[in-house]
Amino acid sequence: MNVMTPIVRDPSQQPFDTRTLLANAEQQAIDRCYEDFMIIDVDSHHYETNSYKEIFDYIDDPVMRDQFKYSKGQTLHPRSTGGYQEMAGRITRYQHRATEQVPPGAPHRDIGLTRKWMDAIGVDVACIFPTPMLGLGLNPVVEVEVQYARAYNRWLTEKILAQEPRMVSMLYLPMNDPVAALKMVEEFGGRKGVVGFLITTVRYKPLYDNAYMKLYAALEERGLPLGFHSATNWGDQSMHISNKFIAIHALGFAWFNILHMTNWVVNGIPERFPGLKSIWIESGLAWIPFVMQRLDNEYMMRSSEAPTLKRLPSDYMREMFYTSQPMEMIGNQSMLQETFKMISAETQLLYASDYPHWDMDLPSTIYDLPFLSQQAKRNILGENARKLFKLDTLLSDDKKARLKARSAV
Amino acid sequence: MAEVFVCKDVEMKDGDVRIVRQDRIEVGVYRYEGAFYAYRNHCLHQGGPACEGIVRGKVVDLYAPDKTFMGQTYDKNEPHIICPWHGWEYKLKTGECAPDPKLRLKRYEVVQREGGVYVVI
Numbered sequence A: 001m002n003v004m005t006p007i008v009r010d011p012s013q014q015p016f017d018t019r020t021l022l023a024n025a026e027q028q029a030i031d032r033c034y035e036d037f038m039i040i041d042v043d044s045h046h047y048e049t050n051s052y053k054e055i056f057d058y059i060d061d062p063v064m065r066d067q068f069k070y071s072k073g074q075t076l077h078p079r080s081t082g083g084y085q086e087m088a089g090r091i092t093r094y095q096h097r098a099t100e101q102v103p104p105g106a107p108h109r110d111i112g113l114t115r116k117w118m119d120a121i122g123v124d125v126a127c128i129f130p131t132p133m134l135g136l137g138l139n140p141v142v143e144v145e146v147q148y149a150r151a152y153n154r155w156l157t158e159k160i161l162a163q164e165p166r167m168v169s170m171l172y173l174p175m176n177d178p179v180a181a182l183k184m185v186e187e188f189g190g191r192k193g194v195v196g197f198l199i200t201t202v203r204y205k206p207l208y209d210n211a212y213m214k215l216y217a218a219l220e221e222r223g224l225p226l227g228f229h230s231a232t233n234w235g236d237q238s239m240h241i242s243n244k245f246i247a248i249h250a251l252g253f254a255w256f257n258i259l260h261m262t263n264w265v266v267n268g269i270p271e272r273f274p275g276l277k278s279i280w281i282e283s284g285l286a287w288i289p290f291v292m293q294r295l296d297n298e299y300m301m302r303s304s305e306a307p308t309l310k311r312l313p314s315d316y317m318r319e320m321f322y323t324s325q326p327m328e329m330i331g332n333q334s335m336l337q338e339t340f341k342m343i344s345a346e347t348q349l350l351y352a353s354d355y356p357h358w359d360m361d362l363p364s365t366i367y368d369l370p371f372l373s374q375q376a377k378r379n380i381l382g383e384n385a386r387k388l389f390k391l392d393t394l395l396s397d398d399k400k401a402r403l404k405a406r407s408a409v
Numbered sequence B: 001m002a003e004v005f006v007c008k009d010v011e012m013k014d015g016d017v018r019i020v021r022q023d024r025i026e027v028g029v030y031r032y033e034g035a036f037y038a039y040r041n042h043c044l045h046q047g048g049p050a051c052e053g054i055v056r057g058k059v060v061d062l063y064a065p066d067k068t069f070m071g072q073t074y075d076k077n078e079p080h081i082i083c084p085w086h087g088w089e090y091k092l093k094t095g096e097c098a099p100d101p102k103l104r105l106k107r108y109e110v111v112q113r114e115g116g117v118y119v120v121i
């Protein structure tokens, strides 16, 4: 047997670096030649705040101690939207993120950090959303939502989107104040990098309220899509009886979009605003066939309750857009294939990573599906979103370099 | 197959891990309670660097004889390798995926000789 001299490293001695963490993802991107087409990530995140509270060392139960420690106190607030996404230190990027170096030349640390993971996984353009702000709709003080939303939207458009063509966003709408939400569209709708607006669906004001009709009309008129981003709310009265984040997360992220989608359809909003495109974000895919079947079945018996509809609920839903992550992929290939068929995935599905969150999906989750044609893969990974957001084709510098290197040999 | 030099025996303390790259293959070599274990640094989920995460004992629910829940602790005899991308857990001593033993990290042989640690890749 030969003795070889390899490269050996000690991971405990390496500084945290996203490119190292995602080296296997980068290899996937190279192996699958992602430089041949544009990848748009329709749901990814940054952290708009790093100010979490500190450590709870003196809790006796060692498992719970870690939950407190690594969640920086969020476990204390089971009524909050949060939880322990970082799995008590198991998902290492959560606790090391703050120490990461960004390459010189990035106009903003946020941009530098975002470019690193985008380049590693092969994303050319990312639609960026905030993180803790996803629960802002629960704040009982309406002014807090309005003030913070506007401050965030100004910061995002001026400091980030204006300086980085590879980052776009659908801006947060303070839906607890319908007039302020409309103003947000009027003020920010034309800014660089704004590809739509966003409703975070952890909220309890009905979205079919007459007070929102001007807002929907304004979005329709401007051709700007409306995203519905789900999340969790441990304080929700029904979620409140669950004692583990796995339950809150698995149910909550689907539930809030199930609820608002149902209200949206049975109140005839797609009939009233046929030109308003909607995108349902971060609920995975399994809920969509469920809601389609439930609503179609009941609609046939109770169509008098939804007289605005001219077609089956699923017909409207099939014309909406959905982001892919977190795609349910455990031993259910045939279910997944049927789901893709039911939602017309080839034209309506949009790839999303959700990076850097714990349940992120790489582009290979789509690219490696055996039942998709090459064109369907490219549509889902980028082309559907490019058309929806009216973006130009753009490849990252890394991908351009790979193409150049390939053409040189 | 080749024997790939990892490090001198004395350079690897109990609990340490080294990542060894040979061509396109990366292997994580563990020293744990005196024994060596080596697995492909490639998670069976989405291909993450399974051997570059933390090692932590299996979490165990504690029940009283009447089946009431008493809390949780770590099983120190069953350390888990935890992939840092999404948290899939593997048994450090066998490479089995903890929640689904049908799945296993690819295992490699570790050889100790003349004060050196080698992995057969």
Ligand code: FES
Residues within 6 Å of the ligand: B043, B044, B045, B046, B047, B048, B049, B050, B083, B084, B085, B086, B087, B088
């Ligand atoms: S790639 Fe390892 S847990 Fe997902």
